[in-house]
Amino acid sequence: MFKDYRFTTNLLRVFVYTVLVILLIVTIVPIWLVVVNASRSTLEIQQGLSFLPSTHTLDNYGTLLGRGLDLGRGFMNSLFVAFCSTLVTVYFSFLTAYGLVVYKFKGKKLFYNLIVALVLIPLQFSIIGFYQYMSKIGLTDSYASLILPLIANAGAVFFAKQYLEAVVVQDLVDAARIDGASEFATFHRIILPLAVPGLMTTGIFAFVAAWNNFFNAFILITTRDKYTLPMLVQTLRGDVYRTEYGAIYLGLAVTVVPIIIIYAIFSRYIVSGIAMGALKE
Amino acid sequence: MNLTALKKINHGYLFIAPFVIGFLIFGLYPVVNTLALSFTDMTLMTREGNWNDFQNFTRLFADDVFMTAVGNTWLLWILNFIPQIGIAMLLSMWFTNARLRLKGVGLWRAMFFLPNLLMPAAVAALFFSLFSYYGPVNQVMVRFDLLPEAVHFLQKIPVARALVIFIQWWMWFGQTTIILMAGMTSIPVHLYEAAMVDGATSMQMFTRITLPLLKPILVYIFVTSLVGGMQMFDIPYLLTDGRGSPSQSILTNTILMYTKFASSKGHIGAASAVGVMVFLMTSVCAMAIMYFLRDKDKDK
Numbered sequence: 001m002f003k004d005y006r007f008t009t010n011l012l013r014v015f016v017y018t019v020l021v022i023l024l025i026v027t028i029v030p031i032w033l034v035v036v037n038a039s040r041s042t043l044e045i046q047q048g049l050s051f052l053p054s055t056h057t058l059d060n061y062g063t064l065l066g067r068g069l070d071l072g073r074g075f076m077n078s079l080f081v082a083f084c085s086t087l088v089t090v091y092f093s094f095l096t097a098y099g100l101v102v103y104k105f106k107g108k109k110l111f112y113n114l115i116v117a118l119v120l121i122p123l124q125f126s127i128i129g130f131y132q133y134m135s136k137i138g139l140t141d142s143y144a145s146l147i148l149p150l151i152a153n154a155g156a157v158f159f160a161k162q163y164l165e166a167v168v169v170q171d172l173v174d175a176a177r178i179d180g181a182s183e184f185a186t187f188h189r190i191i192l193p194l195a196v197p198g199l200m201t202t203g204i205f206a207f208v209a210a211w212n213n214f215f216n217a218f219i220l221i222t223t224r225d226k227y228t229l230p231m232l233v234q235t236l237r238g239d240v241y242r243t244e245y246g247a248i249y250l251g252l253a254v255t256v257v258p259i260i261i262i263y264a265i266f267s268r269y270i271v272s273g274i275a276m277g278a279l280k281e
Numbered sequence: 282m283n284l285t286a287l288k289k290i291n292h293g294y295l296f297i298a299p300f301v302i303g304f305l306i307f308g309l310y311p312v313v314n315t316l317a318l319s320f321t322d323m324t325l326m327t328r329e330g331n332w333n334d335f336q337n338f339t340r341l342f343a344d345d346v347f348m349t350a351v352g353n354t355w356l357l358w359i360l361n362f363i364p365q366i367g368i369a370m371l372l373s374m375w376f377t378n379a380r381l382r383l384k385g386v387g388l389w390r391a392m393f394f395l396p397n398l399l400m401p402a403a404v405a406a407l408f409f410s411l412f413s414y415y416g417p418v419n420q421v422m423v424r425f426d427l428l429p430e431a432v433h434f435l436q437k438i439p440v441a442r443a444l445v446i447f448i449q450w451w452m453w454f455g456q457t458t459i460i461l462m463a464g465m466t467s468i469p470v471h472l473y474e475a476a477m478v479d480g481a482t483s484m485q486m487f488t489r490i491t492l493p494l495l496k497p498i499l500v501y502i503f504v505t506s507l508v509g510g511m512q513m514f515d516i517p518y519l520l521t522d523g524r525g526s527p528s529q530s531i532l533t534n535t536i537l538m539y540t541k542f543a544s545s546k547g548h549i550g551a552a553s554a555v556g557v558m559v560f561l562m563t564s565v566c567a568m569a570i571m572y573f574l575r576d577k578d579k580d581k
Contacts, residue, residue, distance in 0.1 A: 024393075026451070027393055031395065104293065131542075212402070230403070233406050263391075
């Protein structure tokens with residue numbers, strides 16, 4: 001009977017691994033196609049599928065540039081927006097969360113409930129009011145309209161609060177006070193360095209979210225020179241590129257590869273971050 | 282009350298002040314403004330709009346397009362959510378199963394999650410090019426005689442819908458797996474040991490221990506997915522012509538809102554009305570789910 005159990009377990013294992021491999025193929029193939037085809041000429045792509053890279057990356061880049069799509073510029077724009085968004089999100093979310101974790105004040109419970117509610121509220125549906133208001137105060141077509149709202153990023157505050165609750169020790173805060181450090185100095189010099197892993201996790205999510213954000217940029221940014229990568233990607237579907245597959249894939253690869261690299265380096269932070277956001281809800 | 286306590290009180294407000302100010306300016310005011318705009322006939326061409334009471338809303342309901350968009354959004358969300366939670370549940374059970382003891386769980390999980398981080402706009406553009414008339418899918422199918430001739434895949438309603446559903450599933454099943462796994466591993470092992478001693482089957486252990494203890498996590502997944510699904514835009518927008526073609530079959534709430542906003546006159550009053558309606562619908566559904574699935578034992 002013991003042998004039987006072992007046999008069925010192994011049979012089950014074979015089945016499970018088969019399903020996993022199929023899912024892995026489904027997951028990876030589209031991504032791999034983008035990366036490989038970015039380096040292949042349109043002719044090569046039309047001759048059939050291949051899973052090996054070729055040598056035409058620069059030609060493809062030239063094709064895009066020749067049709068007025070400056071991938072380099074879009075990349076720098078996206079990098080700038082994502083970088084500023086990350087800084088703003090990380091700093092202000094931890095500042096807010098620290099206020100919630102360390103101090104007692106009237107309305108604290110209400111404020112915390114507001115943050116939890118804000119995580120769930122579909123604020124995207126107020127974009128029209130946001131747009132009209134930004135155009136009144138002259139912030140449309142400016143990156144400020146993409147970055148400044150992140151001062152109040154409820155999801156990030158929620159995560160930062162969970163994180164700080166586990167990390168901040170009241171004794172440490174009191175010791176800093178006795179040493180004469182001001183409240184803000186305590187936060188900046190003692191708590192922030194202590195919370196680096198949490199800052200990283202928040203930062204990675206903020207970066208990816210800003211890098212991938214299409215909708216807000218699409219509504220708010222109008223000058224072509226200011227287009228971020230997702231907006232350029234959107235133009236790739238146009239008739240100008242209809243059969244320039246190599247160039248299209250290069251455009252897509254440029255948006256995707258940096259994220260894959262970030263993920264390869266930081267996947268540990270990312271996976272634990274997702275689990276943490278959900279568990280304590 | 283001594284001095285330090287007083288100091289503490291003041292500083293708490295100082296630390297949260299930037300968030301509150303940021304929220305009032307960039308979060309709350311736009312919501313109020315959208316609500317106000319939804320009762321006007323404002324366009325992007327006019328400086329001032331006139332109040333037109335509930336006209337925007339009555340027009341929305343008189344027009345089939347709005348109900349089509351709402352119906353589409355629900356359909357696309359539900360049909361991706363069911364396989365998403367199903368596969369995630371299966372995967373997380375396998376990954377945490379003591380009998381299977383799978384190798385490289387962390388790596389499998391990390392790979393399945395990868396699509397979630399990719400730019401939705403790029404993913405949509407990728408599938409647009411894969412399934413376009415001259416695209417590789419047609420090339421391969423025709424070459425291997427699976428199709429007699431190339432097909433305009435993206436002009437077929439079932440194909441367009443299936444692709445949106447597939448892409449959404451593809452991007453989210455890994456994330457759901459990670460969350461479910463975290464929930465499953467947080468269930469104390471001794472519960473299962475006790476059940477095993479009592480002779481429970483693995484099915485009984487799943488329905489009597491795993492599912493009830495996972496409920497808060499399931500509600501979280503359900504609600505966040507719903508709220509995200511109702512805002513679906515990038516993928517259906519970029520997969521076809523940006524108007525939800527073919528025959529408005531992948532026209533979602535947000536695409537409708539956008540087309541009203543981006544119409545030649547820029548009807549921001551009408552676009553706001555779409556936003557307000559969908560905002561209400563989503564919030565009410567999210568709250569209803571949380572209310573009906575709340576932990577009833579805790580209330581007692």
